[in-house]
Amino acid sequence: QYTKNLPGIEFTNQCREHITLDQEHAEYNSNPPTSGWHSSDWEKDWGIQADYVEEQYQIHNLEHGGIIVHYQPDNITNLAELESLFIELQTKNKKMLLMPNPNLDTTYALTAWTRLDAFDQYDAERIKTFTKAFYDKGPEKTIE
Numbered sequence: 001q002y003t004k005n006l007p008g009i010e011f012t013n014q015c016r017e018h019i020t021l022d023q024e025h026a027e028y029n030s031n032p033p034t035s036g037w038h039s040s041d042w043e044k045d046w047g048i049q050a051d052y053v054e055e056q057y058q059i060h061n062l063e064h065g066g067i068i069v070h071y072q073p074d075n076i077t078n079l080a081e082l083e084s085l086f087i088e089l090q091t092k093n094k095k096m097l098l099m100p101n102p103n104l105d106t107t108y109a110l111t112a113w114t115r116l117d118a119f120d121q122y123d124a125e126r127i128k129t130f131t132k133a134f135y136d137k138g139p140e141k142t143i144e
Contacts, residue, residue: 006115007126008110008115008117009117010115011030011034011116012029012035013114014028015037016038016063017037017038019056020039021039021056023037025037032055032103032104032111032116033058033059035059035113037056038057038058041057042060043060043097046066046095046096047090049097049099050100051100052100052102053068062111062112062138063140064138064141065112066096066097067093067110067111067131067135068096068097068110068111069097069108069110069127070101070104071099071107071109072101072106072107072108073101075107078122085127089128093131095135105118106118107122108120108127110131112133112134113134113139115130115134117130
């Protein structure tokens, strides 16, 4: 569902239920997920991640207003440029993750609570606009 003047696609809020990592749940309505069943824990180390962060941790970070910048490690050709932009954005917006995501169908994806923007061509302004629109807009209070 496209919302006028806001970047990306809005997805229905599936739920905010805490479950264990191995617990079964319905399929997420987006890839990467933007809401739904998640761990009661989250990725506490905001910033650049060398490894994939489990979906259930991602969702909890989004619930608290975080932004996740995903990239397909097999497709990306400008990781240094993306990291540089990310560091610039994170100086003002602490609750951000940058991570490889081998499950992506596109080269890049941006996620926030119930919001997804996926694309193949690098676009720094698109990433900045998404961050500005959705940073700290999750349904729960801030976690640092």
